[in-house]
Amino acid sequence: MDIKRVKDYVYWLYFQYLLITCSYVLEPWEQSMFHTITVTVLAMVLYTAYVFIPIHVRLAFEFFSQMFGGQPESAV
Amino acid sequence: IHHIVQNGGLYKKPFNEAFEETPMLVAVLTYVGYGVLTLFGYLRDFLRQWKIEKCQNATEREEQKDFVPLYQDFENFYNRNLYMRIRDSWNRPICSVPGAKVDMMERVSHDYNWTFTYTGRVIKDVINMGSYNYLGFAQNTGACQEAAAKVLSQYGVGVCSTRQEMGNLDKHEELEKLVARFLGVESAMAYGMGFATNSMNIPALVGKGCLILSDELNHASLVLGARLSGATIRVFKHNNMQSLEKLLKDAIVHGQPRTRRPWKKILILVEGIYSMEGSIVRLPEVIALKKKYKSYLYLDEAHSIGALGPSGRGVVEYFGLNPEDVDVMMGTFTKSFGAAGGYIGGKKELIDYLRIHSHSAVYATSLSPPVVQQIITSMKCIMGEDGTTLGKARVQQLAENTRYFRRRLKEMGFIIYGNEDSPVVPLMLYMPAKIGAFGREMLKRNIGVVVVGFPATPIIESRARFCLSAAHTKEILDTALKEINEVGDLLQLKYSRHRLVPLLDRPFDETTYEETED
Numbered sequence: 001m002d003i004k005r006v007k008d009y010v011y012w013l014y015f016q017y018l019l020i021t022c023s024y025v026l027e028p029w030e031q032s033m034f035h036t037i038t039v040t041v042l043a044m045v046l047y048t049a050y051v052f053i054p055i056h057v058r059l060a061f062e063f064f065s066q067m068f069g070g071q072p073e074s075a076v
Numbered sequence: 077i078h079h080i081v082q083n084g085g086l087y088k089k090p091f092n093e094a095f096e097e098t099p100m101l102v103a104v105l106t107y108v109g110y111g112v113l114t115l116f117g118y119l120r121d122f123l124r125q126w127k128i129e130k131c132q133n134a135t136e137r138e139e140q141k142d143f144v145p146l147y148q149d150f151e152n153f154y155n156r157n158l159y160m161r162i163r164d165s166w167n168r169p170i171c172s173v174p175g176a177k178v179d180m181m182e183r184v185s186h187d188y189n190w191t192f193t194y195t196g197r198v199i200k201d202v203i204n205m206g207s208y209n210y211l212g213f214a215q216n217t218g219a220c221q222e223a224a225a226k227v228l229s230q231y232g233v234g235v236c237s238t239r240q241e242m243g244n245l246d247k248h249e250e251l252e253k254l255v256a257r258f259l260g261v262e263s264a265m266a267y268g269m270g271f272a273t274n275s276m277n278i279p280a281l282v283g284k285g286c287l288i289l290s291d292e293l294n295h296a297s298l299v300l301g302a303r304l305s306g307a308t309i310r311v312f313k314h315n316n317m318q319s320l321e322k323l324l325k326d327a328i329v330h331g332q333p334r335t336r337r338p339w340k341k342i343l344i345l346v347e348g349i350y351s352m353e354g355s356i357v358r359l360p361e362v363i364a365l366k367k368k369y370k371s372y373l374y375l376d377e378a379h380s381i382g383a384l385g386p387s388g389r390g391v392v393e394y395f396g397l398n399p400e401d402v403d404v405m406m407g408t409f410t411k412s413f414g415a416a417g418g419y420i421g422g423k424k425e426l427i428d429y430l431r432i433h434s435h436s437a438v439y440a441t442s443l444s445p446p447v448v449q450q451i452i453t454s455m456k457c458i459m460g461e462d463g464t465t466l467g468k469a470r471v472q473q474l475a476e477n478t479r480y481f482r483r484r485l486k487e488m489g490f491i492i493y494g495n496e497d498s499p500v501v502p503l504m505l506y507m508p509a510k511i512g513a514f515g516r517e518m519l520k521r522n523i524g525v526v527v528v529g530f531p532a533t534p535i536i537e538s539r540a541r542f543c544l545s546a547a548h549t550k551e552i553l554d555t556a557l558k559e560i561n562e563v564g565d566l567l568q569l570k571y572s573r574h575r576l577v578p579l580l581d582r583p584f585d586e587t588t589y590e591e592t593e594d
Contacts, residue, residue: 016568022109024509025161027188030116 086360088396092496093315093355098506098536099571106506106536113508117157132190133160154530158508163189165515165527171198173216174207176547180524199522203556205542206526210383210499211470212547213414213454219462220414220453224446231445239431243442251448255419258389258455260399263428264421266451267436268443270378270408271297273418276436278374279305280429281404282343285332289323289371290345291315293353298345298376307343308333314353317361320344324369342371348380348391348407352533352541354494354502356380359391363401374404382412383499388458388471394497412458415450417443470546474499477544477553484557489570493539501542502528503560503569510567511538517566521559 018024023034123129133156136146147156164185172179180199183192213220227247237243248266255264267273278301282288286307290298292314302309310327312319324342331338344366346357359375366373377390385393390407392399399405405421420430431437458467478499485492491504505511505527515527529538548556564570 012566015566019507019509019513019567020105020109022113022507022509025113025158025512026116030119034112034116 086364091356091358093494095353095355095493096491096572096574098504099573102506102571103536106508109507109509110535113158117153120157121153132187151531159529160189162508162512162515162529164192165512168519168524174204174209174214175212176204176209176545176549176552177201178204178207178524180519199519201522202519203523203548203552204545205556206524207545208379208411208543209414209545209547210379210412210474210543211388211414211454211458211467212545213412213450213457214547215414219457220450223453224449227449228446233444233446235442235444237441238439239437239442245442245445245448247445247448247452248442251443251452252419254452254455256421258459259405259421260389260392261405261421261423263424263426264419265427265430265434265437266409266417266419266443266448267434268417268440269436270410270416270418272436272440273406273408273420274298274376275301275304276440277406277420277430277434278302278343278345280433280435281305281374282307282341285337285339286341286343287327287339288343288345289320289327291347291350291357293350294345294347295351295376295378298347302345314350315355315358317358317365320362321365324365324371328369342369343374344371345374346376348375348377348384349495349498349500351379351500352502352528352539354492354498354500354541356384356391356394356495356498359395359397363397367401372403373401374406375402377405377407378418379411379500380498381407382458382471383474384497386471387460387468388412409447409451413451413454415447415454417447417451474544474546477546477548477550480550481542481544481553481557485560486572488557488561488564489572490560490564491572499544501544502539503542504571505538505540505569506536506571508538510569511540513567514540514563514569517563518559521563523556523559 015024021034021038023031026034120129124131134147136143146152164183169181169183170178171181178201180202182195182197182199184195185192207214215221231245231247235243235245239248251266252264255266256262267276274295274297278288278298282305284306286305288302288305288307288309290302290309290311292311310323312323327339327342330336344362346359346362349356357375362373365371375391380394381390382388384391387393390405392402392405399421403422404426406418407421408418409415410417420427453462456462457464458471460467475497478497478501482492482496482501485501485503493502493504494500505514508529511527511529515525518525525540525542527538527540533539544553
């Protein structure tokens with residue numbers, strides 16, 4: 001019963017995606033093309049996020065902690 | 077939401093009109109959707125041009141490929157690539173009388189709406205939320221039908237002539253006297269087609285050297301009539317009296333464009349109920365402005381005659397005004413009277429002039445006798461002259477249906493445009509895929525609705541338009557509301573961000589009435 005509700009909810013979310021991006025009115029081959037492009041772009045965005053964000057966050061943290069952490073030392 | 081303050085002098089009851097703003101996210105997503113469809117449209121046009129795909133729409137012939145292109149503008153692009161994909165929601169053939177319920181012929185398309193075939197099955201008892209059947213006179217039984225059948229056996233169907241030649245029947249004279257009495261004017265004239273009434277009579281009334289001030293959202297017949305007349309046309313913002321007053325002032329002060337001579341005539345064109353917005357014209361203010369600046373008023377009551385006012389006499393009675401203040405009262409018999417045709421009412425000199433100079437009177441065939449009898453019977457029924465209270469009951473039923481339906485839809489959370497008392501209810505859809513999805517889902521649940529998209533409305537404001545009828549009982553409305561609620565949840569159409577306080581709970585001052593956001 002729960003699995004069915006989850007499946008229905010996921011299908012409803014897919015239906016909303018189809019409606020918002022207007023792939024609901026496209027023919028099946030156009031829909032496949034559009035889904036492929038969307039999934040590719042999404043995958044690239046996620047991969048870029050995975051590769052770059054942790055390193056950039058660490059560098060930003062180091063930069064700011066150096067700026068603020070360095071101050072009390074020099075004041076004394 | 078609009079801050080509505082009532083002026084005790086002009087308006088005798090609250091004027092509740094609201095056009096909720098498009099939520100920003102919805103507007104952005106609508107543009108995204110149109111962007112995707114445009115890209116795919118370009119792709120398909122490319123494939124069609126390079127013959128990779130079969131071209132099924134109209135194109136120029138081979139010999140004409142070097143001429144000026146006919147099908148390259150945006151309207152044709154939209155038609156080929158967007159309208160065709162959802163075309164099955166329009167032009168649905170019905171095969172019974174369009175009353176509260178109607179039978180539809182089922183059709184399928186195997187090549188994505190380029191061609192349709194009928195399966196042979198008839199979908200019975202589809203709840204009809206799309207016909208302009210405001211007082212429920214679209215019937216094939218009853219007093220109207222019997223009277224029309226009698227006249228049919230007496231006069232036949234064809235008139236075979238124009239009004240000025242041999243087509244002036246005694247039925248037409250009877251009809252015109254009745255219409256004049258119904259509206260409270262001196263005289264009236266009836267024409268065979270409502271669209272032709274506007275487009276053929278405005279050129280007879282105004283010409284070059286006159287000024288026409290027409291509302292932004294006027295119907296195509298008014299626009300066509302105005303353009304055919306050759307007068308200068310200036311457009312004021314929809315139902316906006318400040319804009320109208322500014323235009324009137326400028327017209328009187330500056331006169332005609334180059335010569336600065338005064339205008340020969342200034343004619344204000346407004347409609348009683350605007351069918352795409354569901355809004356009612358601010359008639360008391362228009363009449364006050366008209367009297368102040370000495371111009372003429374042409375009121376097109378196509379949707380409001382029979383549908384507004386305590387006894388169905390239209391928007392003039394709804395506001396409690398004097399019909400003699402409106403110079404030209406035009407209306408149609410198509411909507412509330414269940415017939416066809418249009419009329420113009422006004423002073424006797426005006427109508428006599430139109431009898432001679434109107435193009436419709438000279439060239440168009442006059443109304444067919446059974447249709448005239450249908451109008452006469454239904455009008456007498458509304459006026460109460462047939463001895464029953466059916467007419468009054470219908471007018472009251474329509475008013476109740478309107479208030480109930482609009483209140484329930486607003487409570488559910490849809491964005492509904494227009495005035496509280498107008499039987500035309502536009503429900504905003506915005507996204508192009510939802511236009512097709514709404515039409516199809518409602519038909520699956522046995523409700524027929526009219527959805528409207530680009531050329532008739534601005535491109536992001538597509539809507540579903542419900543036309544209420546006195547023939548709808550409360551059970552039918554409840555069924556329809558339940559299905560609309562379901563489809564609204566399924567398609568995520570409940571965009572409204574206002575939680576309106578129910579009107580009965582809140583005490584309000586008699587002279588001012590405010591609606592605020594909560």
